[in-house]
Structure formats: C-alpha cells, structure tokens
Amino acid sequence: MQGHAKQENRKMGAEVLRIVQYLNQFFGGIGGEDKAHVGPQVKSGPVGPGRAVQEALGERGEVVATIICGDNYFAERIEDATAEVINLLRFYQPDAVIAGPAFDAGRYGIACGALCKGVKDQLGVPAVTGMFRENPAVDLFRKHVYIIETEDSARRMSEAVSQMVKIVLKLVGKEKIGKPSVEGYFSQGYLENEISDRPGAERVVSMLLAKLHGQSFKSEVSLPKYDRVELAPGIKDLRSATIALVTDGGLVPKGNPDRIEDRAATRFGVYSLEGKDALDPNDYEVNHVGYTPVFVLQDPHRLVPVDVMRDLEKEGVIKKLHEKFYSTTGAVNIVENVKKMGQAIAKELKNEGVSGVILTST
Amino acid sequence: MEVHVRLQLDIFNIKDIQFAGRTAIKDGVLYVDRSELQEFLGEDKRLSQVDVDLTHPGEKCRIIQVTDVVEPRAKTNGGVDFPGALGKIGTVGQGNTCVLRGTSVVISEHRRARDAPMEPSLPGHGAVIDMSGTGAALSVYGKTHNVVVVPRSANGIGLHDYRIALKIAGLKTAVYLAQAGKGLKPDEIEVYDLPPSSGTPKGLEGLPKVAYIFQFISGQFESIPGYPILYGCGAERIAPTILHPNEVLDGAIVTPYRTMGMEVFGLQNHSIIKELYRRHGKDLCFVGVVITVAHDIEQENERAATMAANLVKWTLGAEGVILTKSGGGIDEVAMALTAQRCEELGVRTFLALVHYPTMLSGGDNTTLFNVPEVDAIVSLGTPHARITLPPVERVIGKPIDLEEGPLASGEIKTTLHTVRGVISQIGSSGLIAVQS
Amino acid sequence: MLAKELERVGLPTAQVCTLTPVALMVGSNRIVPASSVVHPLGDPHRDPKAEKIFRRGIVEEALRALQLRDD
Numbered sequence: 128m129q130g131h132a133k134q135e136n137r138k139m140g141a142e143v144l145r146i147v148q149y150l151n152q153f154f155g156g157i158g159g160e161d162k163a164h165v166g167p168q169v170k171s172g173p174v175g176p177g178r179a180v181q182e183a184l185g186e187r188g189e190v191v192a193t194i195i196c197g198d199n200y201f202a203e204r205i206e207d208a209t210a211e212v213i214n215l216l217r218f219y220q221p222d223a224v225i226a227g228p229a230f231d232a233g234r235y236g237i238a239c240g241a242l243c244k245g246v247k248d249q250l251g252v253p254a255v256t257g258m259f260r261e262n263p264a265v266d267l268f269r270k271h272v273y274i275i276e277t278e279d280s281a282r283r284m285s286e287a288v289s290q291m292v293k294i295v296l297k298l299v300g301k302e303k304i305g306k307p308s309v310e311g312y313f314s315q316g317y318l319e320n321e322i323s324d325r326p327g328a329e330r331v332v333s334m335l336l337a338k339l340h341g342q343s344f345k346s347e348v349s350l351p352k353y354d355r356v357e358l359a360p361g362i363k364d365l366r367s368a369t370i371a372l373v374t375d376g377g378l379v380p381k382g383n384p385d386r387i388e389d390r391a392a393t394r395f396g397v398y399s400l401e402g403k404d405a406l407d408p409n410d411y412e413v414n415h416v417g418y419t420p421v422f423v424l425q426d427p428h429r430l431v432p433v434d435v436m437r438d439l440e441k442e443g444v445i446k447k448l449h450e451k452f453y454s455t456t457g458a459v460n461i462v463e464n465v466k467k468m469g470q471a472i473a474k475e476l477k478n479e480g481v482s483g484v485i486l487t488s489t
Numbered sequence: 490m491e492v493h494v495r496l497q498l499d500i501f502n503i504k505d506i507q508f509a510g511r512t513a514i515k516d517g518v519l520y521v522d523r524s525e526l527q528e529f530l531g532e533d534k535r536l537s538q539v540d541v542d543l544t545h546p547g548e549k550c551r552i553i554q555v556t557d558v559v560e561p562r563a564k565t566n567g568g569v570d571f572p573g574a575l576g577k578i579g580t581v582g583q584g585n586t587c588v589l590r591g592t593s594v595v596i597s598e599h600r601r602a603r604d605a606p607m608e609p610s611l612p613g614h615g616a617v618i619d620m621s622g623t624g625a626a627l628s629v630y631g632k633t634h635n636v637v638v639v640p641r642s643a644n645g646i647g648l649h650d651y652r653i654a655l656k657i658a659g660l661k662t663a664v665y666l667a668q669a670g671k672g673l674k675p676d677e678i679e680v681y682d683l684p685p686s687s688g689t690p691k692g693l694e695g696l697p698k699v700a701y702i703f704q705f706i707s708g709q710f711e712s713i714p715g716y717p718i719l720y721g722c723g724a725e726r727i728a729p730t731i732l733h734p735n736e737v738l739d740g741a742i743v744t745p746y747r748t749m750g751m752e753v754f755g756l757q758n759h760s761i762i763k764e765l766y767r768r769h770g771k772d773l774c775f776v777g778v779v780i781t782v783a784h785d786i787e788q789e790n791e792r793a794a795t796m797a798a799n800l801v802k803w804t805l806g807a808e809g810v811i812l813t814k815s816g817g818g819i820d821e822v823a824m825a826l827t828a829q830r831c832e833e834l835g836v837r838t839f840l841a842l843v844h845y846p847t848m849l850s851g852g853d854n855t856t857l858f859n860v861p862e863v864d865a866i867v868s869l870g871t872p873h874a875r876i877t878l879p880p881v882e883r884v885i886g887k888p889i890d891l892e893e894g895p896l897a898s899g900e901i902k903t904t905l906h907t908v909r910g911v912i913s914q915i916g917s918s919g920l921i922a923v924q925s
Numbered sequence: 926m927l928a929k930e931l932e933r934v935g936l937p938t939a940q941v942c943t944l945t946p947v948a949l950m951v952g953s954n955r956i957v958p959a960s961s962v963v964h965p966l967g968d969p970h971r972d973p974k975a976e977k978i979f980r981r982g983i984v985e986e987a988l989r990a991l992q993l994r995d996d
Contacts, residue, residue: 307924314924318846318855318871320905321923327916328760331811331841331867332699336772338837338865339697339809347921348844348856348866358955359935361994370988373938375927376965422964428980429967435981445988457927469930477934483991484931485984488942489962 144188144299147216148177149226149242151235154281155195163234165197167212179285180225183292192219201238208238209245221252223295228257228287229264231279236264243272253298257287260313263464269313273304276311368482371449372400373472375457376423376430376489377415387456389414395455395468397475400448404437415456415489430487449481457488495682496582496735499565499675503591506543506634514669517676519589521636526665530638535646535654540639541662542885544620546632551878553614553886553897554598554639555909556652557744558630558752559659561589563667564739570664571740573721574657582735587670593633593754594666596659597886599641604648614888614897616909622879628910629754629917637885638662649713652746656717660743660753681735681766686776686805696774700807701761702729702797702831703737703915704824707816708783708790710747718745719780726789729781729797731804734762737778749816750843750872750912760917761811761841776805783815783823790823798830809837813915818857825858832862841867841916855924869913870920872906928955939987941965955990957983 152162154175173181173190181190194212201208216224224246226239236258243254257275258265265274273294277287290311297304307314323330330347337344362368379387385396406427413420413430423430436448453472457465476484501514509520523541530539544550564570567584569577595618611617618630625631640658642651684690689698706718712725719727720741732741737759744751762778769775781797784790801807810831814820821842828838840863844855856866878901888897906912912920931938932955941957942965959965966980 316846317925318844318874318922319925320870320874320920323919323921326760326919327841327867327869327913327921328764329916330921331761331839331916332764332768332773334865334867335699335809335811335837335839336697336768338839344865346864346866347868348840348842349854349924350856350859350861350864350866357932358993359932359937361937361992363992365988365992368991370991373927373931419963422967422969425969426967426976428977429964429969432966432980432984434977435966435984438981439984439988455927465927466930469927470934472927473931473934473936476931476936481936484936484938485987485991486928486931486938486940487959487965488940489959489965 143186144184144222144296145191145220146180146184146188146295147219147221147224148173148180148190148193149212149224149239150175150177150193150195151229151232151238152195152197155193157195157197163197163199166200167194167196167208167215169194169215176228176281176284176288179288180292182285183289187296188222191221192216196238198232198234198238201241202234205237205241209241212242213245213249216246217250221250223252223299224254225291225295226254226256228275228277228284228291229262230257230277230281231259231262233263236262237267240264240268240272240274244268247272253295255291255294255298257291265313270316273298273312276313362483365445366443367446369447369449369480370436370445371476371481371484372431372433372436372452372487373484374431374452374454374487376454376487377413377456378411378423378427378430378454379414381410381412383412383414387414387454389456392456392468393464395453395472397451397453399451400433401450403433405434406431430489432485432487449476449479492685493682494583494684494733494735495680496739497585498588498679498681499585499670500588500590500677500679501670501673502676503589503634505545506592506636508543512666512669514589514673519592519634519666519669521666526662529665530640530658530661533654533658535643535650536640536658537643538641539658540641542637542639544635544637544883544885546620546625546634548620549622549882550620551881551884551897552595552597552618552620552635552637553884553888554600555595555616555618555886556598556746557596557656557659557748558618558754558909559594559596559663560754560757561592561594561636561663561666562740562757563587563664563671565671568739571660571717571721571743574660574717574743575664578721581739581741582733586739587667587675589667589670591633592666593630593635594659594663595630595635595637596655597637597639598652598655599639599887600889602889611901611903611907612889613891614886616907617878617901618909619878619881621881623876624878624908624911627876627905628908630910636662636666639886649715652713653716656743656746681738683734683766683769683775689774693770693774696770696772697809698776698805698807699765699773700776700779700801700805700810701734701765702779702781702801702810702812702827704781704783704812704814704820705742706745706782707748708785708819708823709816710745713746716746718743725782726784727782729779729793729800731800732778732780734759734766734775734778737762737780742780749906750914751815752909755913755915755917758917759915760913761813761915764916765811776807779805781827783820785819790826793823794827794830797827798834798836801831802834802836807836809839811839811841813841815914821857825856825860825863828863829860832860837865838863839865839867841869843869843872843912843914844922845871845873855922867916868921868923869916870905870918871922872912873904875902876905876908877902878908937991937993939990941983941987955993957987957990959983
C-alpha cells in the first residue's frame with residue numbers, strides 16, 4: 128500500500144502521522160529474559176507488533192521507528208531510561224507514541240507507563256499504551272496516561288492495537304475521547320456528571336424490579352475489587368507469644384540505607400531492635416509522601432511502639448518483642464508490589480517463629 | 490373493616506407571586522400581604538425583624554446564605570402543620586393538605602462575620618440559589634417562584650436559638666401562604682392512600698414487597714440541641730423506627746440545620762416515596778418506610794443497622810429494600826452496614842447515592858464500602874463537580890464582607906453542592922455520575 | 926493488603942489504622958482504630974507520660990485482636 132498511496136496523500140497535503148513505537152526486548156525480537164538487561168536501541172520502521180499497528184493506522188500514519196529496550200534495564204533506572212528513550216525518539220519528530228501493549232508483564236508495563244507519561248509531559252505529544260487489568264502499572268499510570276484494557280496475553284494483539292490506534296488518532300485530531308467503557312481504556316479516576324432522562328428515584332425502583340424478577344441489570348456505580356481472607360487462628364497464650372512490629376508508614380534509619388521508595392515501594396527494610404528499649408528520633412527518618420511526618424519524627428513510637436512493647440515484654444504480658452521491625456511505604460497502593468512484599472515478610476516472620484504481628488498504617 | 494391512611498393533596502398551580510394588600514390566591518397568582526406576614530413572623534421574640542422578598546424564575550437574581558427550602562403547604566382538614574415545630578404535636582399523614590405548587594419558601598440566614606462559614610469554599614455567601622443561568626437550569630428552586638425570608642436575630646439571642654427560630658420562620662411562612670388556598674377549589678388533586686402493611690392487601694399477593702430505609706439525619710453534621718426534626722423534637726440518637734410514608738410527605742420530619750442535598754421541600758415531595766406509591770399495586774407492594782439515623786459512634790451504627798434490617802424483614806416482610814443516605818462518608822458507611830445486615834437476612838438491597846472519585850486504592854472505586862451482595866447501586870451524581878455561576882444583578886440575603894473573595898453578585902466558581910436544589914440525596918434529580 | 930498476606934500464612938495480624946469502617950468493609954480483619962493518620966499510636970497534645978499510657982491502650986487492644994478466634 129505504502130509508497131504510492133502515501134505519496135498521493137502527501138501530494139494532496141494530507142498529513143501522514145509519524146508514529147514511534149516502544150517495545151521490550153521480547154516483542155522487539157531481541158531475546159527473552161536473557162536480554163532483559165539490554166539498553167535502548169532503534170530500528171527503523173515497524174517491528175513485531177508494529178506491523179499490527181501499521182495495519183490499524185492504514186494510510187493515516189506510518190510507524191517510522193521502533194525503540195526496543197530490555198525490561199530490567201528500564202525498571203532499574205526508570206527516570207534515566209525514560210529520558211534516554213525520549214531523546215532517541217525526539218529525533219524522529221513523532222506525532223504520537225505507542226508503547227507496548229504490555230499485557231500482564233509488570234516491568235514492561237511500568238516502562239510503557241513511565242515512557243508515555245514522559246512523552247506527554249516533555250514532548251507534549253499523545254502517547255498511549257495497553258495493559259491487562261492486573262498489571263501493577265495500571266494503577267500507577269492510569270491517571271496520567273490512556274491505558275487500553277487488554278487481555279493477559281498477546282492472543283488478541285490486533286484488537287488491543289486497533290483500540291490503541293483509535294485513541295491515538297483521536298488525540299492527534301484533538302477529538303473528544305469517549306467514556307472508558309466505550310473506548311476501552313481504564314478510567315482515569317475522574318467522575319463526571321451527566322443528566323439522565325429519568326430521576327434517580329425512578330432508576331432505583333426500576334433496578335429493584337429488574338433484579339427481583341431475575342432480569343439482568345447494570346449497576347450504575349461500579350463495585351470495587353474484592354478479596355476476603357480467612358482469619359489466621361488467634362494467639363492462644365499471649366504470654367508465650369513473640370510479637371513482631373511491621374509498618375507501612377515509611378519509618379527508616381536516617382539516610383534510608385535500603386533506598387526504600389517514598390511511594391510505589393517495591394522494597395522493605397528489616398531493622399534491628401536488639402538491645403534497644405526505645406527508638407531514638409535522631410536515628411530515624413520518615414520516607415512517605417502520603418502524610419505529614421512531623422509527629423512521627425518527633426517520636427517514632429507514635430508509629431512503631433517499641434517502648435510500650437518492651438514494657439509488655441518485661442511485665443511478661445508477651446514473651447518477646449521480635450528483634451527486628453519491618454518497614455515499607457504504603458503510599459500509592461500497588462496491589463502486586465504490596466502482595467509480593469507481604470508474602471516475603473510473611474515468610475520470614477513465619478520462619479523465625481513469630482506468633483503474631485502488629486501492623487501500623489497511616 | 491379496611492383501614493385507610495389517606496392523604497389528599499389539594500394542589501394549586503401558581504404562576505406568579507406578587508405583593509398586595511391582602512394574602513390571597515386568584516387566577517393562579519399568589520398575592521402576599523408583606524407587612525402582615527412580617528408582623529406574624531416578628532411575633533417570635535428570638536427575631537428582631539424579618540425581611541421578605543420575592544424572586545421569579547428568569548430574574549438575574551441570586552439568593553444567598555440559603556439554609557432550607559419549604560413548599561407552601563397547610564393542613565386544611567385533619568392534622569396539624571409541622572407538629573411540634575409550630576405548636577402542638579399532633580398526627581399528620583391523613584386528611585387534606587393544601588399545596589401551592591410552583592412556589593417555594595427560601596430561608597436565608599442572616600449570618601454574622603464570626604459565624605463559622607456555612608460553606609468553607611464560599612465563606613462570604615454560603616449556599617445559593619440562582620434564578621437564571623447555569624445554576625437555575627440545574628436547580629429545582631431556580632424554577633419556582635420564591636418567597637425569601639431573611640430573619641434577623643434579636644439582641645442577646647444565642648446562635649442555636651436563632652437557628653431554630655430561623656427554621657420556624659420558614660415553616661410558618663410556608664403554612665401562612667398555603668392557607669390562602671383554604672376553601673378554594675384546587676387545580677388538581679393527588680391522593681396517597683396506603684393501608685397498614687400487616688398482611689398482604691388483596692390482589693397484591695404476586696407482587697414483590699418493597700420497603701424503603703430513609704436515613705434522615707447525618708452522623709457528620711453537628712446537631713443543635715432542641716432542633717425540631719421529628720415531630721418537633723430532636724432525633725439524633727433515636728433507634729430505627731417505622732413511619733407511614735404519608736407522615737414523611739406531610740410534615741412529620743423537618744430537615745436538620747445542616748444538610749447536604751436535602752431540604753424540607755424534598756421531603757414533602759419525596760421522590761422515592763412517590764415513585765413507590767406510583768408503582769404500588771401494579772409492579773410492587775409498597776410495605777413501608779423505616780427511618781434511621783447515621784451515627785458517629787460505631788456501636789450505635791451497628792445497632793441501627795441491625796434494628797433497621799430486622800424491621801424491614803421481620804415486621805414489614807420486605808423482599809427488597811431501597812436505601813439512601815443523608816450526608817457524606819460516615820453516612821455512606823452506615824448505609825452500607827445497614828444494607829449488609831439486610832442482605833444477611835435475605836432482603837435484596839438497592840442503594841441510591843452521591844459518590845466521589847476516591848483516592849483509596851486506585852481501581853474503579855467510587856464507594857467507600859465493599860459488600861459483595863450489594864451490587865445494585867444507582868448514582869445520584871457527584872457533588873464536587875465544578876460549576877461556574879454567572880454574575881447577577883440582584884442579591885437577596887446578607888453577604889459577609891471579606892477582604893478577599895468573590896462578590897456575592899459576581900461570577901462564582903464553586904462546586905455543585907453549594908447550589909441548593911441540584912444535588913438530591915433522595916433521587917429527585919436526573920444527575921448521574923460516570924467514570925472517565 | 927499487607928495484613929492479608931500475613932494472615933494468609935497463619936500469622937494473626939492486628940492492623941492499627943484510621944479508616945476503620947472503610948477497612949472493615951474492604952476485607953481486612955482485626956482492625957484497631959488508630960489515634961490519627963499523622964500519629965497512629967500517639968497524641969502530641971498529651972504530656973509524654975500520658976501519651977505513653979494512651980499508646981499502651983491501643984497496643985493492648987491490638988494484642989486482644991490478635992487473640993480473636995474466627996468462630
């Protein structure tokens with residue numbers, strides 16, 4: 128199709144959009160996990176999924192270049208990698224950028240999300256990506272970037288790609304983007320009022336009648352995700368129990384030696400309480416964007432109650448305060464990361480014979 | 490012998506209001522004797538004077554410091570007006586009530602600079618009603634002919650006493666105006682007749698039994714001791730109880746001083762009750778209303794939830810129940826807890842609420858609760874949506890002069906809930922909030 | 926969310942946090958109301974001795990929560 132039709136378009140003055148695509152090492156055809164450390168490289172024209180993008184674009188645009196980068200390379204230096212890739216794609220003067228789709232791949236998702244946000248902020252050019260609902264990057268970037276909802280694998284690549292391209296074309300044409308349910312992207316956290324043809328009272332009675340009669344109905348307000356867990360058996364005898372303190376209020380030793388992130392944390396710290404009857408405010412700082420740390424900085428026991436726990440230990444109310452406390456940052460809740468950290472902390476505590484945990488959150 | 494609880498509304502469709510030498514209704518026009526009304530309202534020694542003004546749909550006029558709105562209604566046969574608030578406590582919900590439709594009494598508080606702002610975002614002029622422009626188009630009260638009363642506090646009267654007198658002045662005005670319809674032939678009639686719910690009315694056996702849990706007091710807003718809310722008395726700590734829907738329609742409940750999305754006018758015209766009446770005998774069997782309060786103490790919410798659910802299931806025998814709330818987050822959780830208890834008893838629940846984009850845990854959450862069985866929720870809009878009100882030529886009510894801040898008559902950029910009559914927590918508006 | 930992973934492996938976990946009714950609704954168990962978001966186990970308005978007693982009260986409630994059995 129390419130040559131002739133495009134020349135025609137150019138002759139008529141129609142704009143053929145210049146699109147640059149970002150792919151990871153796998154979709155870019157470089158390799159698998161073994162190549163995840165590889166830095167960004169540029170190939171001209173479409174690569175792999177780029178062909179589906181080109182097909183969806185038709186005559187309206189051309190994938191002029193593809194930037195391929197290893198997932199680990201990007202994830203280990205998100206800001207720097209974003210800058211690097213933006214510099215590379217700047218050269219191509221893109222009208223828009225398409226990243227991924229990343230489907231269920233977490234590191235790839237973070238790279239796509241970060242890159243799209245960067246392109247939007249720094250180049251002022253539309254950037255769209257696609258991910259599966261459970262990709263941790265969805266919650267991180269949905270507010271900033273249009274993320275098309277995809278399946279968890281590349282089975283329906285062309286469908287995902289065509290939805291992404293539709294949004295790109297609308298953004299470039301400065302058209303209004305429709306509702307998430309219509310256009311297929313994750314809602315960005317806005318709530319807008321419309322006027323229905325029926326008052327709320329009528330709608331609720333109608334919904335009631337539909338449900339009571341076993342007919343299908345659609346809730347106007349979406350229900351949150353749901354995950355109930357069985358309670359672990361309670362401690363039978365507190366006096367023989369070892370209790371551990373865990374917090375997601377971001378209390379860390381001064382200097383934050385483990386470089387725990389102040390938001391979207393992927394790491395937790397393990398800090399010794401051996402020989403300590405109290406936490407000295409001079410030894411600790413708070414690393415958390417979600418609350419004013421003033422009071423906890425004055426007295427860290429307001430978050431991690433070592434002083435009271437030692438008293439209880441001495442009085443024999445509990446047998447022992449576990450000699451380490453665990454700390455991470457709960458700001459910006461990424462289900463996947465918190466789950467991973469929770470599992471790691473749980474494993475350690477279980478192995479070390481802890482009986483129960485007091486978890487403090489802000 | 491069948492028992493009937495029959496309320497007849499004798500409705501006059503009012504097309505205009507004017508001041509005149511005598512209060513009367515003629516040819517669809519309500520004439521108001523302003524000085525007689527002012528004298529009548531001035532009998533309350535808690536007030537020093539009461540200004541009365543008129544404003545009409547389409548005027549470039551803004552009413553400010555709005556604390557409540559009441560539809561002019563008066564009992565003409567059987568019952569008392571706003572029992573307990575305006576004199577003796579007696580029963581309501583039966584007999585005849587005269588209604589002046591197309592009009593409202595708007596109560597505007599004469600605030601002092603040192604009072605806490607009614608609306609933190611609009612400290613100079615509180616909640617408003619615009620009679621033209623964007624605000625009017627969205628608001629119920631921008632479309633009615635309004636009699637605005639601005640009562641002033643007498644010297645030495647405390648804030649609480651003033652605020653009670655304020656509400657009473659509005660209720661008195663509503664009754665005074667509607668009494669002009671006494672003895673006249675109404676333009677139309679509405680009848681609300683619902684027999685006792687014990688046993689199923691003949692012929693309605695196949696229809697689903699539906700109840701409504703009406704949360705009428707919020708756990709968030711500070712209460713005023715002695716404020717006449719339920720049959721003239723405070724009700725902030727009551728346990729759930731049953732009211733006949735006609736009692737709600739006929740003045741048994743007066744909204745508290747501070748509300749969000751609820752005025753007396755809304756209760757008099759309670760959309761959900763009216764809709765259940767409309768479909769009663771055809772699609773459903775309306776078995777009754779449980780009124781409940783949202784508390785700021787967890788134990789009391791647990792009690793309220795349990796008792797309300799039990800009343801709905803064991804006394805009213807409902808299969809489905811509609812729930813609404815009166816304020817914000819605390820009230821939403823109280824409502825959700827009540828719904829959870831209902832579902833546990835096998836009563837299917839249906840919620841209608843205003844909601845907000847939450848920042849809790851990403852995702853699509855716009856509710857604060859997560860009760861899996863509660864999966865039928867109607868949106869009543871989001872109150873913090875932004876709205877810009879155009880400048881106006883006339884302001885009714887007393888603005889507080891601030892060094893900075895918009896003029897009461899100027900363009901106002903604010904959120905939806907400061908324009909009274911737009912948000913309705915009981916479903917009278919067509920607002921619906923969608924994710925984007 | 927952290928609490929769930931801990932309970933999952935059999936570690937009873939008392940969660941001291943402020944959004945109590947909310948947390949209850951979203952599937953966490955063993956919630957203990959904190960004093961405030963900015964000082965969950967403290968109160969800067971009290972003198973240090975009184976504050977420690979206050980803190981102990983919350984911790985003791987947490988310990989009681991740890992003994993809860995799911996009947």
